[in-house]
Amino acid sequence: MADIVTKLKKSIGESALYLEPDNEDLGAYTNDWTKKFSGYTPLVLRPRTVSEVSKMVSLCNDLGVHLVPQGGNTGVVGGSTPRSGEVILSLSRLNNLGDYDPASATIVVEAGTVLTSVQEFSANKGMEFPIDLGARGQCQIGGMLATNAGGNRVLRYGMMREQVRGLEIVLADGTILSNLNRLRKDNSGIDLKQIFVGSEGILGVITRAVLQLSPAPEARRTALFAIKDRDMLPSILAAIRESLPGLSSLEVILQDVIELVIEKVECPDFPLPRHYPAYIIVEEETESGDVGHSRFIQRLEGLFESGLIADAVVAESVSQSERLWHFREATGEAIVLAGHTHKFDVTVPQGKIPIFLEEMEELAGILPGCRPLLFGHLGDGNIHVNFVQTSSIDDKSFLAAGQELSKSVYKILGMHQGSVSAEHGIGMLKREYLPYSKTLEEINLMRNLKATLDPNGILNPGVMLLDQNKY
Secondary structure, three states, rough: HHHHHHHHHHHOHHHHHOOOOOOOOHHHHOOOOOOOEEEEOOOOOOOOOHHHHHHHHHHHHHHHOEEEOOOOOOOOOOOOOOOOOOOEOOOOOOEEEEEEEOOOOOOEEOOOOEHHHHHHHHHHHHOOOOOOOOOOOEHHHHHHHHHOOOOOOOHHHOOOOHHEEEEEEEEOOOOOEEEOOOOOOOOOOOOOHHHOOOOHHHHHHHHEEEEOOOOOOOOOEEEEEEEOHHHHHHHHHHHHHHHHEEEEEEEEEHHHHHHHHHHHHHOOOOOOOOOOOOOEEEEEEEEHHHHHHHHHHHHHHHHHHOOOOEEEEEEEOHHHHHHHHHHOOHHHHHHHHOOOOEEEEEEEEHHHHHHHOOOOHHHHHHHHOOOEEEEOOOOOOOOEEEEEOOOOHHHHHHHOHHHHHHHHHHHHHOOOOEEOOOOOOOOOOOHHHHHHEEEEHHHHHHHHHHHOOOOOEOOOOOOOOOOOHHH
């Protein structure tokens, strides 16, 4: 491998285009966000232009060098870290954005552009990029497209694949496949860009994208509901969707999660009684001013009168809205502070949410010392399942239970025709569980695409798909 890396560096020529472990601390490239996945890399390639990406990928293909494409490295399933000494291809220096077209409300963005930059650029144009993630200050557009990232507003705007109009991809042989059009309607054959969205870098390297912006809403209104019966969640979802035409977010948080956030994270006073089994945060985009606020309250009153909601508080200002959202956004931090956790990011049909929550709590009861913490996106069925270690079980026993726990969770999920991955992708973490969400025929088609577009298997080897004989 050392000889091959030497050949690669010599062919690249310019030393500013790569980093070596002998001269640099490469920890930011070799460890993922969760610290569960890490590895060694002999070289980090850092192209500045698309043509440099093409040259590097072509050289690696010719030399048989395995590549891990990497953006902000904020993934949580091991899809962007080296496993067996692969070379890392960092897209971080491809960070130009601009070429804004007001007629189509689109911008051309390079893959290494951080989400916050896109949001700020959009705001300066009086527009908005509607996808928002907690990792907004670090995650990059290329990685968000490669994993089809979602966030809290999927209910209204969809995921990343709904925001992209055109893509530029470098294929495994270095070919630049560029279709940076701004068209909303384009039925001229197969929509090739969608093959690469969500493909986690195993089919090609995304280098540029045309993103669709949306008009910035005049106002966002927020309310927090308490509900007295979790079995009512599907009915509540249907009623809220019907009552709030500008509904953009709908989150459910079970009582134990609220208690954990209050216990572990500095936060404002919780504005509702804390004895209800679940709480809902609702956000609607409305007109501005007192009129918009009054109409929002009127729509909520109808929900309250229906008996679906036990108690409610409405934010009267942006700062009050932020305080309500804190109890949802601080969940991740609180769970990290709670200790070792087995995490599952899954989707179930919305009508199955109550039974799924119950099944996850029953499953936690099988493992002594395991505390279930459940919350998620009620509007799209994405439930974040967390089994947190308590003091009654030691680290070794708790961590050793992870694989069997995973099989149990995904088996239940398969029975409900859900998805083993709602937002974060498959990566290395969920490869063996892919058959719970995909048929063997679908998996074989994915393999065939990989073999066609990357015949030498250099791009992100091992990610998403196990070997043929493993399923």
